[in-house]
Amino acid sequence: RGVIAASAGNHAQGVALAAARLGVRAVIVMPRTTPEIKVNLVRSRKARVVLKGDSFDEAASHAGELIRRHGYTYIPPFDDEDVIAGQGTIAMELVRQFSGSFDAVFVPVGGGGLIAGIAAYLKYLRPSVRIIGVEPEDSACLHAALKAKKRIALKTVGLFAEGAAVGRVGRHPWAICRHAVDDCVTVNADEICAAIKDVFEDTRSIAEPAGALAVAGMKKHIAGRRLRGQSLISIISGANVNFDRLRYVSERTEVGEQREAVFAVAIPERPGSFRRFIGALGKRGITEFNYRYADPEEARVFVGIQVTAGGGERHNLARELERKGYRVTDLTKNDLAKQHVRHMVGGHAPDIADEKVFHFEFPERPGALLRFLMSIGSHWSITLFHYRNHGASHGRVLMGVQIANAQMPRFRTMLREVGFRHQEVTADPAYRLFLGN
Secondary structure, three states: OOEEEEOOOHHHHHHHHHHHHHOOOEEEEEOOOOOHHHHHHHHHOOOEEEEOOOOHHHHHHHHHHHHHHHOOEEOOOOOOHHHHHHHHHHHHHHHHHOOOOOOEEEEEOOOOHHHHHHHHHHHHHOOOOEEEEEEEHHHOHHHHHHHHOOOOOOOOOOOOOHHHOOOOOOHHHHHHHHHHOOEEEEEOHHHHHHHHHHHHHHHOOOOOOOOOHHHHHHHHHHHHHOOOOOOEEEOOOOOOOOHHHHHHHHHHHHHHOOOEEEEEEEEEOOOOHHHHHHHHOOOOOEEEEEEEOOOOOEEEEEEEEEOOOOOHHHHHHHHHHHHOOOEEEEOOOOHHHHHOHHHOOOOOOOOOOOEEEEEEEEEOOOOHHHHHHHHHOOOOEEEEEEEEOOOOOEEEEEEEEEOOHHHHHHHHHHHHHHOOEEEEOOOOHHHHHHOOO
């Protein structure tokens, strides 16, 4: 009657491929949150895809209903001894390809089949090797089980790393993991994004969030224990990522690497304040600068600043700015600020008269934003400012300036002398609808 599986990715493709080779009908139930690339890959193997639920557990429940209705044979993604053994062959490959000694292996965890297979094999051959599981903070079912010494059903699971979004570790994997897994590390979305970047820079391949879990956990484990001189291995378990998702990954990477500080800073509302504030940051790279006029006495800017990894420089920079008279709120770990507020700083400013808005482009290099502001000078009252470093060769700034019509010839002369490519966009509908007076 055919086989059925519930899976958000790799297992779905494996079952579909095996069924196609054997001439067996295959039905794959996948969560509705599954990236389209995974769904299309399974369909390309001639399997029928059913999208149901928002997580693996909901998809698995629907697969159970279809089994009762149609009599399919269920192929479990992790809670099965043969599947665990099959996934354990990764450990065989590891030992064959890496003949030297190693201290620990970091393994991503969803339902536990992969780590159970790897742990069973390695603990038999090399008992001294530590097996360390890595899970998303919001889907840490193995971490919860190890802590409670029994399987725990999570009330909710996060969906960023959907390939590991499982609410309870499998019964068969748990029987192995409770004895063979030495530790479990949890990581957040920013740390996963930073690991995706690490994998890309090292191998030129792009891991999906669940696929990069082990690298993120390995980095966190090394930093937390200040390890030196060890050989550590991480398993990269999947590359099923939609291209448009990389935009989010890129935005969160710098914070995940602790290389970006995100501050809200209060500065005096008067000409030249921006230039003095940027000068106070020294030669640090600026990743983002958001501002909109709101108060005649005080300006509040949202700024991203490149710092060295580790967090120490971030705290020192905040204290340094406060000593110079600025009021600083550290938003680096504020998820609301990073997900939403950074894109929403602004709004209409009804008290501004004679606002003109310009879009500028200038060569992007260290200190470029400060040079841009130095070139513009301090004769003009800036009412709106947005800059974000996109890693491109040119920086782009949207800037509003309060200029009476009589002053426009002088301002345009200054623009010609500065020489930056620019365009007035005061009449642009996006500006008029959301920012203009």
